Structures are given as C-alpha cells and as structure tokens.
Amino acid sequence: MSFLDYIVFGLYLLGTLGLGAFFYFRNKTSKDMFSAGGEAPWWVSGLSGFMTLFSAATFVVWGGLAYKHGIVALSINMCYGIAALAAGYFIAGRWKALGVDTPSEYISLRFGDAAVQFYIWVMLAFRIVGSAVSLYGLAVLLVPLMPLSDGHILQSEETGFLSVEWAIFLLGLIVVFYTMAGGLWAVLMTDVVQFIILSLSVVFVVVLLLIDVGGINSVIERAPPQFFDLVNDEFTWYFLVAWCLINFVTVGGEWAFAQRFISVRNVGEAKKSAYLISALYLVSPVIWLAPTLIYRIVNPDANPEQAYILASITVLPVGMVGMMAAALFSATASMVSSQLNVFAGALTYQFYQARIKPAASEAELIWVGRFASVIIGALLIGIALLIPNFGGAAKVVISKAILIVVPLMLPAVWGLFSSSISSRSVWVVAGTSVFVGVVLKGLFLEGGLLAEVEYLVNFSHWVQNSQRLVDILIGVVLPIFVMSILQIRSKGVDEGWRRVEAIEPKIETRPIASIYDSTPAWIVVIALGVSAAIMIVIALLTEENRRELMVFVGVLLAIGLIVLRSNFKMNDAKQKLTRL
Structure with a gap:
C-alpha cells in the first residue's frame, strides 16, 4: 500500500x-448495552445481520472456492438468502413477540438454568472459534498489502510483510475496544458503515476488472471447463439443501441474529429485518465473488486464499487499495463484534447477575459487560493465532458449521413453537449427535479403532470416502430425526412454555415517526459524504481511473441526498405528532 492508502485505512x-466512543455515552442501561433499548430501525438491524454473516473469512473461504471451482460458490452463498427468507417468515417475529431482552433470557425461561449455562459456554466456545477464523482470514488477506522495512518489529522475517500474528493482535484489539465501549448500538452502526465501505469497494473492483479483461463475454469464453456449473462432486444438491437447513437454524436461532430481531421496535420490523438479509444474500454474492471468478481468468496460478486481494490490487488505483483494506476489516469486525456483544450480555445476565450478584445495579452490569467483552476478545485473538494448526480456514468453517449448528440450536428454535418439548430435548439432541459423531468421525476413519475390523471394513471405507455426506447425516438429518421423535413422544404443556407465556410482551403501540431517532440516518449520510470526499481526493491526486472514481462519487452523493431527504421527512412527521 502507498502512503495515501495507509491514510485512507487509518481514517477508517x-x-x-470514534463510533464506539460516541455510543459509549448513550449506554445508560444494560438494555441499551445489549439490545439497543429495543429502538433499532429495521434496516439497521437487517444490514447488521447481513454483515454478521459476512467476514474476511468469506473472501478467504468462499472467494478461494470461487477461484478454484467457479460459481458453485454462488450457489452455496445464495443458500443464506433462502434460509433468511424462511427465518423471516417463520421465526424473526416470534423472537420480538416473546418480550425478552436477550436470547439467553429466553433459553433460561424455556429450558432452565442448566440449559442456558450449557448454551452459553458451548456456543461461546463455538463462536470464539468462528470469530477467530474470521480474524485469521482478515490477516491473511491484509498482510500482502503491507511490506515493512527489514528489522521492523512488526515484520515477518519470512515474507518481509506485516506478520500475520501482529495483524491479528492489532486489528482484534480495535474490534474489542469499540464493542466494549459502545455496546450493541456501536455494533449495529459500525455494521451499517462497514456495509457502505464494503459495497463501494467491491463494486469498484468488479467494474475495473471487467474493463481490464474485456467484459463479461471475455470471462465466459476464457473460463475453465465446469466453471459455471451450479454444483460439483463435492458440493452437491444434497449439500445445498443441507446448507439451507443449517443456515435457517443459524439465522433463526443463533443469538447474534435473535438479538437483532429483539432490538427492533415491533414484530413487523423484525420480519422486515430478516427479509432484508435475505434480499441482500440472494443478490450480493454475484457481486462480491465476481473478483475471484474474474481473476481466475487473469492469473490461474494464484494462491486461492489470497486471490481476492490479489485481484483488487491488480486494478485499484492508489488510495482505493486502502479503502479495500478497510472493507476487508469491516467484514471481519462485524462478525467478531456481534459475537462479543451477544455473549458478553449472556455472561452479564445469566452468569454474573443470576449467580453472583442478583442485586447488581445497571451501572455495574454495564461495566461487567465491558469486562466480559475484553476477556472474550482476548480468547478469540489467542485462538486466531492457532488457526493454521487446525488445518486452514476452509476446513474449520465448513466442518464446524455442519456438525455443530443444528444439534445445538434446533431445540431452541423448535421450542419457540412447540409447547410440549422440555429441556430434555437440549441434552438428547446434542448428546446423540456428539456420540454418533465421535463414533463415525473418530472410530471409523483411517487409523480408528474400528476401521480395520473385518466385518466393518466396507462400512469404514464408505465413511472415509463420503465425509461430506456423513457430516450432513450427523449434523442435520440426525438432529431433525431425534427432535421429531421427541415431539411425537412429548405430552402436555411444558413448564418452560408457561414461563415464557407469562412474560408480558413489550408491544410498541406508538407510531414509528413519534420515536424516530435521526442518529442512524446522519451516520449513514456522514459515511457516504466522507467516502465521496476520499474518492475525490484520490481522483485529484492520480489520473488513473479518474472517470470511474467520479462516477462513483456521484452515486454516493445521490444516495446520501436520498437518505437525507428521508431523514428530514421523518423528523417533520415526528414534530407534527409531538404537537398533537
């Protein structure tokens, strides 16, 4: 990166x-800290949810997959959109209608204290690993941009660039700080700003790459065989169906997403939030995976994990590389900050307040939440440093998602609708999946205790040669089957269902305009304005791609004016209602 690129990245x-510091002073209660006071606009919640599914690991894992195998990567990622659409229709509104302030509160009421402690610690470990993968992916993408002089304390002696270890530590520290300081409001609004930066950077790269290779027709003509197949031998139609089911449970039941549905003003806005996630994920993969698809034509011998950033620096002018680095950081920061906030809230309420100090004041709960954010952040930074020892990012992301998400979250989602299932479902589903997983993934793989047993050899060979299918059977089919059996055998109304029903729903009856907060819109306008100003400076300092830069400036300013006009209209409506 050039000096100008470092300035752009540093400003971001x-x-x-600064956003974290700004929202530090808006957190008056623990509810502000962990659920945005229930006042988040649906579009803020939706954009934040979209960014929570997104990360720099997306560029490393799915970008690398697109580079190697083509548009099968689009098929996989569009499954997120299908899953979010279904979750919006069936589940999102239910979370808001419950009347709870956090997902952990619902688990505590519905399944009891033992279940909520199980969820907190197991899901915390699971999501720390996921966030660590994202942080590692970010470092892998960014370090090729940052050469350092020999002897620099942050330099890798092997590559001459910023070391992956230092990148993980420093960037992780920034995410922990703004999450700890600003709470969920800071997480939501930084996600919105990050969405703007990410979209701007990726679209600009796609446009320049298409110009560079001669257009879409040239890409089609020069692509490898099977590059445009929707599925392949590894990622089959069965896998896509399973992936939709996994992510239906993820968007519907994962605490980071449930928290966004809870943080909006009413049931209708919770649904709209999920539908926005769906719309973005049905359309956006075509855009943000395009650079690696196109770059395969330009350079078929690149490292797949670094193909995205290599494609970017091939065409971006001075200054815009810094914005792309900011976009990559933004993708990771969103996922990591979401997990930090939601689990800090769970530890604050369900561990500290429930078990240590029930009479803790609001101020004390806020500080406990901040301390928990720091501790969780330190753990995930440490794990991120160890990711290369786990077999690489792609192996970690796909395997853990298939084997863990549904067994853990399915009972919680099921319990939103079934009055008869009890806390037993949590233990039976998780225990069965773990037991079968250990047997099949441990004892029958090569070198396992049962792998060479004579009358089990054929079965052992099938397990070894059908790893993806075995993962789906263990992580998706088995939990659904066990949960269905438990439902059939359950009778009566569970006590946990009665406890949830006893909550008085927090139904918002005031017109939206009467409680309209202009802060989110102003932050968007400022972010668009600053981005446009940066691009104008870049255009003035370099002649490279000046015309394209100014076109993007015009688009950004036009969007900013639309948002500003809408903001003024909502403020006028609020003033009229206030006078009434």
Whole structure:
C-alpha cells in the first residue's frame, strides 16, 4: 500500500473507534448495552445481520472456492438468502413477540438454568472459534498489502510483510475496544458503515476488472471447463439443501441474529429485518465473488486464499487499495463484534447477575459487560493465532458449521413453537449427535479403532470416502430425526412454555415517526459524504481511473441526498405528532 492508502485505512479505523466512543455515552442501561433499548430501525438491524454473516473469512473461504471451482460458490452463498427468507417468515417475529431482552433470557425461561449455562459456554466456545477464523482470514488477506522495512518489529522475517500474528493482535484489539465501549448500538452502526465501505469497494473492483479483461463475454469464453456449473462432486444438491437447513437454524436461532430481531421496535420490523438479509444474500454474492471468478481468468496460478486481494490490487488505483483494506476489516469486525456483544450480555445476565450478584445495579452490569467483552476478545485473538494448526480456514468453517449448528440450536428454535418439548430435548439432541459423531468421525476413519475390523471394513471405507455426506447425516438429518421423535413422544404443556407465556410482551403501540431517532440516518449520510470526499481526493491526486472514481462519487452523493431527504421527512412527521 502507498502512503495515501495507509491514510485512507487509518481514517477508517479512527472513524470506527470514534463510533464506539460516541455510543459509549448513550449506554445508560444494560438494555441499551445489549439490545439497543429495543429502538433499532429495521434496516439497521437487517444490514447488521447481513454483515454478521459476512467476514474476511468469506473472501478467504468462499472467494478461494470461487477461484478454484467457479460459481458453485454462488450457489452455496445464495443458500443464506433462502434460509433468511424462511427465518423471516417463520421465526424473526416470534423472537420480538416473546418480550425478552436477550436470547439467553429466553433459553433460561424455556429450558432452565442448566440449559442456558450449557448454551452459553458451548456456543461461546463455538463462536470464539468462528470469530477467530474470521480474524485469521482478515490477516491473511491484509498482510500482502503491507511490506515493512527489514528489522521492523512488526515484520515477518519470512515474507518481509506485516506478520500475520501482529495483524491479528492489532486489528482484534480495535474490534474489542469499540464493542466494549459502545455496546450493541456501536455494533449495529459500525455494521451499517462497514456495509457502505464494503459495497463501494467491491463494486469498484468488479467494474475495473471487467474493463481490464474485456467484459463479461471475455470471462465466459476464457473460463475453465465446469466453471459455471451450479454444483460439483463435492458440493452437491444434497449439500445445498443441507446448507439451507443449517443456515435457517443459524439465522433463526443463533443469538447474534435473535438479538437483532429483539432490538427492533415491533414484530413487523423484525420480519422486515430478516427479509432484508435475505434480499441482500440472494443478490450480493454475484457481486462480491465476481473478483475471484474474474481473476481466475487473469492469473490461474494464484494462491486461492489470497486471490481476492490479489485481484483488487491488480486494478485499484492508489488510495482505493486502502479503502479495500478497510472493507476487508469491516467484514471481519462485524462478525467478531456481534459475537462479543451477544455473549458478553449472556455472561452479564445469566452468569454474573443470576449467580453472583442478583442485586447488581445497571451501572455495574454495564461495566461487567465491558469486562466480559475484553476477556472474550482476548480468547478469540489467542485462538486466531492457532488457526493454521487446525488445518486452514476452509476446513474449520465448513466442518464446524455442519456438525455443530443444528444439534445445538434446533431445540431452541423448535421450542419457540412447540409447547410440549422440555429441556430434555437440549441434552438428547446434542448428546446423540456428539456420540454418533465421535463414533463415525473418530472410530471409523483411517487409523480408528474400528476401521480395520473385518466385518466393518466396507462400512469404514464408505465413511472415509463420503465425509461430506456423513457430516450432513450427523449434523442435520440426525438432529431433525431425534427432535421429531421427541415431539411425537412429548405430552402436555411444558413448564418452560408457561414461563415464557407469562412474560408480558413489550408491544410498541406508538407510531414509528413519534420515536424516530435521526442518529442512524446522519451516520449513514456522514459515511457516504466522507467516502465521496476520499474518492475525490484520490481522483485529484492520480489520473488513473479518474472517470470511474467520479462516477462513483456521484452515486454516493445521490444516495446520501436520498437518505437525507428521508431523514428530514421523518423528523417533520415526528414534530407534527409531538404537537398533537
């Protein structure tokens, strides 16, 4: 990166820290800290949910997959959109209608204290690994942009660039700070700003790459065989169906998403939030995976994990590389900050307040939440440093998602609708999946205790040669089967269902305009304005792609004016209602 690129990247990081500091003073209660006071606009919640599914690991894992195998990567990622659409229709509104302030509160009421402690610690470990993968993926993408002089304390002696270890530590520290300081409001609004930066950067790269290779027709003509197949031998139609089911449970039941549905004003807005996630994921993979698809034509011998950033620096002018680095950081920061906030809230309420100090004041709960954010952040930074020892990012992301998400979250989602299932479902589903997983993935693989037993050899060979199918059977089919059996055998109304029903729903009856907060819109306008100003400066300092830069400036300013006009209209409506 050039000096100008470092300035652009540095300005973005300072802006992110500034948002955390700004919302630090808006957190008056623990509810503000962990559920945005139930006042988040649906579009903020939706954009934040979209960014929570997104990360720099997306560029490493799915970008690498697109580079190697083509548009099968699009098929996989569009499954997120299908899953979010179904979750919006069936589940999102239910979370808001419950009347709880956090997902952990629902688990505690519905399944009891033992279940909520199980969920907190197991899901915390699971999501720390996921966030660590994202942080590792970010470092892998960014370090090729940052050469350092020999002897620099942050330099890798092997590559001459910023070391992956230092990148993980420093960038992780920034995410922990703004999450700890600003709470869920800071997470939501930095996600919105990050969505703007990410979209701007990726679209610009796609446009320049298409110009560079001669257009879409040239890409089609020069693509490898099977590059445009929707599925392949590894990622089959069965896998896509399973992936939709896994992510239906993820968007519907994962605490980070449930928290966004809870944080909006009413049931209708919770549904709209999920539908926005769906719309973005049905359309956007075509855009943000395009650079690696196109780059395969330009350079078929690149490292797949670094193909995305290599494609970017091939065409981006000075200054815009810094914005792309900011976009990559933003993708990871969103996922990591979401998990930090939701689990800090769970530890604050369900561990500290429930078990240590029930009479803790609001101020004390806020500080406990901040301390928990720091501790969780330190753990995930440490794990991120160890990711290369786990077999690489792609192996970690796909395997853990298939084997863990449904067995853990399915009972919680099922319990939103079934009055008869009890806390037993949590233990039976998780225990069965773990037991079968250990047997099949441990004892029958090569070198396992049962792998060479004579009358089991054929079965052992099938397990070894059908790993993806075995994962789906263990992580998706088995939990659904066990849960269905438990439902059939359950009778009566479970006590946990009665406890949830006893909550008085927090139904918002005031017109939206009467409680309209203009802060989110102003932050969007400022982010668009600053981005446009940066691009104008870049255009003035370099002649490269000046015309394209100014076109993007015009688009950004037009979007900013639309948002500003809408903001003024909502403020006028609020004033009229206030006078009434």
